[in-house]
Amino acid sequence: MIKNSFLILLFSLCIASCMTDADEQCTTDDFDRGAMLNNWAENIIIPAYENYTNKLEDLKIDLVAFSDTPNQTNLDKARTSWLGAYIAWQKVALFQIGKAEVLRLRDYTNTYPLDAVGVENNIASDSYDLSLSTEMDKQGFPALDYLLNGVKDSDLEILNIYDNTSYTNYLRAVVTRLEDMALSVLQDWKTSYKSIFVTNECSSATASVDKLTNDFIFNFEKHIRVAKIGKPIGFFTNTPVPEAVEAFYKKDVSKELFVVAIQASRDFFAGKHFNSNTEGISLKSYLTDLNIQTVTEKSLSVEILERMDKALSTANGLEDNFYNQIIADRDAFVVMRNELHSVVEVLKTNMIAALKIKADFNDTDGD
Amino acid sequence: MKKYLLNTSMLFVMSTTFLACNEEDSPVNLSKKNVNDIDVEFNVPSTYVFERDGVSTVSFGGQTTRLSMAKEILGYLAVDSGKSEQALEAAFAHTAGANDFSSTELNESSKSVKSKVAASDDLFGDDALAKEAIQALMSGFLKKQVTEVAPNSLIEAAPGVAGFVGSRYVSAKGLEYNQAFNKGLIGALIVDQVLNNYLGDNRISNESYIADNTTETLESGKNYTKYEHHFDEAYGYVYGDATVDGESPITTEGDKFLFKYIAKVNGDSDFSGIQDQIFKAFKLGRSAVVANEYDVLRDAIEILQYQISKVIGVRAVHYLQAGKEDLASKAYASALHGLSEGYGFIYSLQFTRNPKTDAPYFTFAEVNAMIAKLEKGNGFWDLADGVVLDEISNQISAKFDFTTAQAAE
Numbered sequence: 150m151i152k153n154s155f156l157i158l159l160f161s162l163c164i165a166s167c168m169t170d171a172d173e174q175c176t177t178d179d180f181d182r183g184a185m186l187n188n189w190a191e192n193i194i195i196p197a198y199e200n201y202t203n204k205l206e207d208l209k210i211d212l213v214a215f216s217d218t219p220n221q222t223n224l225d226k227a228r229t230s231w232l233g234a235y236i237a238w239q240k241v242a243l244f245q246i247g248k249a250e251v252l253r254l255r256d257y258t259n260t261y262p263l264d265a266v267g268v269e270n271n272i273a274s275d276s277y278d279l280s281l282s283t284e285m286d287k288q289g290f291p292a293l294d295y296l297l298n299g300v301k302d303s304d305l306e307i308l309n310i311y312d313n314t315s316y317t318n319y320l321r322a323v324v325t326r327l328e329d330m331a332l333s334v335l336q337d338w339k340t341s342y343k344s345i346f347v348t349n350e351c352s353s354a355t356a357s358v359d360k361l362t363n364d365f366i367f368n369f370e371k372h373i374r375v376a377k378i379g380k381p382i383g384f385f386t387n388t389p390v391p392e393a394v395e396a397f398y399k400k401d402v403s404k405e406l407f408v409v410a411i412q413a414s415r416d417f418f419a420g421k422h423f424n425s426n427t428e429g430i431s432l433k434s435y436l437t438d439l440n441i442q443t444v445t446e447k448s449l450s451v452e453i454l455e456r457m458d459k460a461l462s463t464a465n466g467l468e469d470n471f472y473n474q475i476i477a478d479r480d481a482f483v484v485m486r487n488e489l490h491s492v493v494e495v496l497k498t499n500m501i502a503a504l505k506i507k508a509d510f511n512d513t514d515g516d
Numbered sequence: 517m518k519k520y521l522l523n524t525s526m527l528f529v530m531s532t533t534f535l536a537c538n539e540e541d542s543p544v545n546l547s548k549k550n551v552n553d554i555d556v557e558f559n560v561p562s563t564y565v566f567e568r569d570g571v572s573t574v575s576f577g578g579q580t581t582r583l584s585m586a587k588e589i590l591g592y593l594a595v596d597s598g599k600s601e602q603a604l605e606a607a608f609a610h611t612a613g614a615n616d617f618s619s620t621e622l623n624e625s626s627k628s629v630k631s632k633v634a635a636s637d638d639l640f641g642d643d644a645l646a647k648e649a650i651q652a653l654m655s656g657f658l659k660k661q662v663t664e665v666a667p668n669s670l671i672e673a674a675p676g677v678a679g680f681v682g683s684r685y686v687s688a689k690g691l692e693y694n695q696a697f698n699k700g701l702i703g704a705l706i707v708d709q710v711l712n713n714y715l716g717d718n719r720i721s722n723e724s725y726i727a728d729n730t731t732e733t734l735e736s737g738k739n740y741t742k743y744e745h746h747f748d749e750a751y752g753y754v755y756g757d758a759t760v761d762g763e764s765p766i767t768t769e770g771d772k773f774l775f776k777y778i779a780k781v782n783g784d785s786d787f788s789g790i791q792d793q794i795f796k797a798f799k800l801g802r803s804a805v806v807a808n809e810y811d812v813l814r815d816a817i818e819i820l821q822y823q824i825s826k827v828i829g830v831r832a833v834h835y836l837q838a839g840k841e842d843l844a845s846k847a848y849a850s851a852l853h854g855l856s857e858g859y860g861f862i863y864s865l866q867f868t869r870n871p872k873t874d875a876p877y878f879t880f881a882e883v884n885a886m887i888a889k890l891e892k893g894n895g896f897w898d899l900a901d902g903v904v905l906d907e908i909s910n911q912i913s914a915k916f917d918f919t920t921a922q923a924a925e
Contacts, residue, residue: 387613444646444880452645494644502642 178505180435182358183350188420188429189361190343196423197240197413198335204234205328212293212324216317219308228297232402234327235290239410243368243417246361247346248337252330255372256285262393263291265299272315279326291397292323299398354507362432363509366496369414374489377407382475382482391475403471408464411489415457432500441503449503453495460488549822551796554815558807560800563763564751566744568732573740576752576762578627583757585610586629586701587772588617593661593694595669595685604658630654633704636712637719639867639876646880650704657697665693673852675897682849686856689895695856696863698772699831703864706753706774707824711869714750715801715817719743730808747805751798754778754824765795774827781830786922794823818871825868825877829916830923832861833909837924840902855896855905862886865912877915886911 208230215223238258245255257279264286271277271287279288296319301307310316338346349357379385381393394403420431428434436450443452463485468474475482501508566573589607592599599607607616612626634640634650664678665685673679678688686692719725727733729743738745755762759770768776782791801816835858842851865878878886886908892898899905909920 387611444643444649449645491648494648498640498642498644 178439180438181430182352183347185420185430185432185435186347186350186357188422188431189417190338190346192422192425192427192429193417193420194241194244195335195338195343197237197244198331198338200423201234201237201241202328202331202335204230204237205324205331208234208293209324209328212320216311216320219311219317221304221308224297224304224308228399231290231293231297232399232405235396235402235406236409238290239406240413240423242372242410243365243414244361245364245368246357247342248334252333253282253285254330254334256282257330258289258327259291259395260285260289261291261376261395262397263287263295265295268292268295268319272319275315275318277319277322279322288323288326290327291395293320294396294398296320296323297398352505354509358504359506360509362501362504362506365414365417366493366501367510369489369496370493373407373410373414374486374493377403377410378482378486378489381471382479382486384483384486389475389479391472394471394475397472400472401469404464404467404469407467407471408461411457411461411464415454415461418453418457432504435504436500439503441499443499449495449499453492453500456488456492456495460485460492463488549819551793551800551816551819554800554812554819556800556803556812558803558809560803564755564765564795564799564802565763566802566806568739571739573744574748574751574762575738575740575745576748576756579749579752579756580758581622581625581627582629582632582705583753583771583773584619585617585622585625585627586705587757587770588622589629589658590694590698590772593658593697595661595666599662601659601662604662605655608655608658629701629705632709633701634708634867636708636716636867638712638716639708641718650880654697654700654704657693657700660687661693661697664688675894681852684849684853686852687895689891690852690855690897691859691891691895692853692856695853696860699857699860700863702773702777702860703828703867707828707864707869708867710750710753710774711821711824712867714746714753715820716869717874719746720813720817726810729805741805744802744805747802751802754794754798774824777831778824778827781827784830784834784922784925786918786925787826787830790823790827793819794827797823821869821871825870826916826918828861828864828868829877829912830918832858832865833912833918833920833923834858834925835861836905836909837920839896839899840905843896843900844902852896855890855899859887859890862890862908862912870915878912 208227211223211227211230215227241249242255242259249255267284267287271284277284277287296316297307300316301310311320346357349355352359354360377395381390383389394400395406396402418431419433420429421427422429433450433454436453437448441449443449467481467485471482497508497510500506564574585607589604591597592604592607603616606614608628609630610616610622610625610628612624615623617623630651633654634647640647664687668677668679669685671677671679673681673686673690675690676688678686680686681690684692685694713719725741725743725746729741733741735742735745740748752762754774755765757769757771757773757775760768760775765775768779778791778794781787782789797816797819801813801820804810804813804816835854839851839855839858842848842854863883866876866880866883868877869875870877889904889908890896890899906920909923913920913923
């Protein structure tokens with residue numbers, strides 16, 4: 150009997166040790182992932198979406214006023230609020246998770262270059278369904294950029310074109326869709342998604358930390374490095390495509406949008422609260438807590454911040470008008486692209502390996 | 517009896533549970549060291565010729581291109597090449613269309629040497645910072661050849677002064693940067709790509725690659741499976757030099773990298789046969805890929821890990837010992853040249869792969885500590901008493917199954 154009890158004890162010890170292993174698959178370390186998720190949701194993501202929907206509300210009011218009364222004053226106001234909302238978009242573009250992912254918010258909000266011919270065809274036909282995936286490149290901020298800045302060469306001609314209700318209808322349809330999608334995402338965060346997001350704190354391919362970190366890196370690589378810089382300068386092809394810059398029709402705001410996008414990524418990494426200098430629990434503090442160091446025995450979080458700051462400083466040194474500068478001085482953008490790449494590389498390898506986050510992207514085989 | 521049965525079944529459950537718990541800690545397999553130790557029940561050709569429907573399935577053009585580029589860069593490192601620091605870096609990090617090389621074919625290529633330096637999936641897939649540090653070091657050798665050594669090419673070198681020694685051109689510490697680059701590249705490019713990338717776990721254990729190989733699912737527009745091709749890419753880094761007979765590589769002829777030094781080690785009677793072992797292991801592994809004999813493939817790869825790593829270890833010790841002798845007899849040109857080659861081979865040790873641990877024989881930090889000892893003060897000039905050279909030689913040979921004396925010959 151004693152022997153049996155001993156065996157049972159041993160047996161349960163072993164089971165217990167196996168179960169501890171199973172537990173460890175959830176947490177992997179002592180860091181409080183739930184607290185980080187809460188900081189992300191409460192102090193960064195939801196306020197950023199609130200700001201974004203507010204700016205879209207302003208934009209909608211101004212666009213409706215403009216389409217009712219197409220005069221220079223209303224055009225100027227609409228352009229200003231378009232830029233305000235476009236800047237606010239850059240601060241949520243990295244959070245394509247939950248409802249935003251389901252709706253494919255980014256694809257319908259900011260696919261560029263715009264299919265301007267397609268936009269004109271839609272307007273001419275007075276018949277379009279902007280929820281179709283074939284219409285992604287005919288709506289969103291790029292479509293508004295075209296309609297407010299590029300549809301004709303002079304402001305006078307632009308004002309004249311809005312005597313045609315097909316144009317005003319399109320303007321309203323585009324802004325309405327932008328606002329509806331954004332409100333739907335914000336409502337979802339505020340009602341149900343926040344708790345789903347925060348409690349999904351384990352470590353797995355579908356867990357919140359893994360998923361949003363992957364999304365954050367994906368955004369930095371594909372939608373900041375590639376879309377804003379690499380593609381317009383033809384980094385791999387050596388043939389620039391300057392028409393592919395963001396805000397191609399307005400032109401002199403490409404840099405502003407770009408800088409805001411990098412800053413938003415830096416702020417997210419550092420856990421900085423929206424519109425405040427307070428820093429909460431973040432990927433930065435996660436790396437610092439685990440005391441992750443580089444091969445040269447430097448803090449990895451410091452290394453990442455330094456690289457982001459370098460990219461920001463280089464970005465600030467570019468001209469406002471990327472279209473012109475790409476034609477005149479492509480080399481400046483090659484330097485910029487390589488600095489963004491050096492951020493991506495460290496995030497994609499050192500950081501996710503240190504945090505035991507599994508990459509959900511596949512890099513192509515180089516050879 | 518019933519009680520006994522219960523106990524037995526409990527013990528059984530327990531032991532399986534323990535097994536399950538300990539699965540990850542199972543002892544490593546004993547590594548194979550010689551191709552003759554492996555039982556083979558399929559055909560292995562006498563040359564590296566593999567065909568499907570009478571058409572070759574072997575392709576390693578990308579490796580030949582990179583070896584040609586690397587060789588041309590070695591030429592640019594001559595002090596009288598007239599190449600600028602920028603031209604050297606541009607050739608190292610070549611981009612398609614840039615006029616970096618003498619042939620149109622290389623200039624048009626989208627491949628570059630630098631992008632594959634310290635770039636294996638197994639060692640650097642999780643560490644872009646280590647990759648960058650190593651690439652920067654290699655770029656630094658190119659730069660310093662132009663900025664430190666070339667301007668002093670008419671000055672006689674001395675402790676603390678860069679310049680010429682006989683026909684050699686060295687840094688203030690006595691280092692020939694072209695040798696550091698050349699021999700460093702043997703590890704950072706070739707051994708790393710062969711052992712830690714194409715024959716590394718990420719590729720060889722990839723289930724989808726294996727499945728496609730088993731079903732002979734060919735790459736689009738090609739006559740080979742991805743798995744076959746990866747193996748050939750490993751082979752190409754060793755035998756792909758444009759002047760080497762890729763089907764039956766016997767003489768090293770124009771090769772400047774690993775193959776040349778396999779042959780040199782083979783020339784030492786303590787290691788004779790190693791050249792044959794490496795070639796046979798490649799042929800065996802490739803045949804195993806075709807035969808879907810994945811256990812045999814792993815055995816062949818273990819031999820390659822063991823033998824190729826040994827080549828690096830032997831040459832590192834060999835040059836340190838030769839340098840020691842030459843320093844003692846004040847044959848400085850020969851001494852500094854040998855020590856520079858040794859320096860590069862020591863650097864290459866961090867890309868080797870020990871089949872027993874699946875890790876390099878020496879880490880990045882260990883290698884850098886050895887390098888720091890060699891570079892201390894006036895560097896090679898300060899090593900004449902042989903103490904440090906013996907210490908490092910013994911540190912290296914202790915990790916392998918050869919002695920310092922065997923490698924020295």
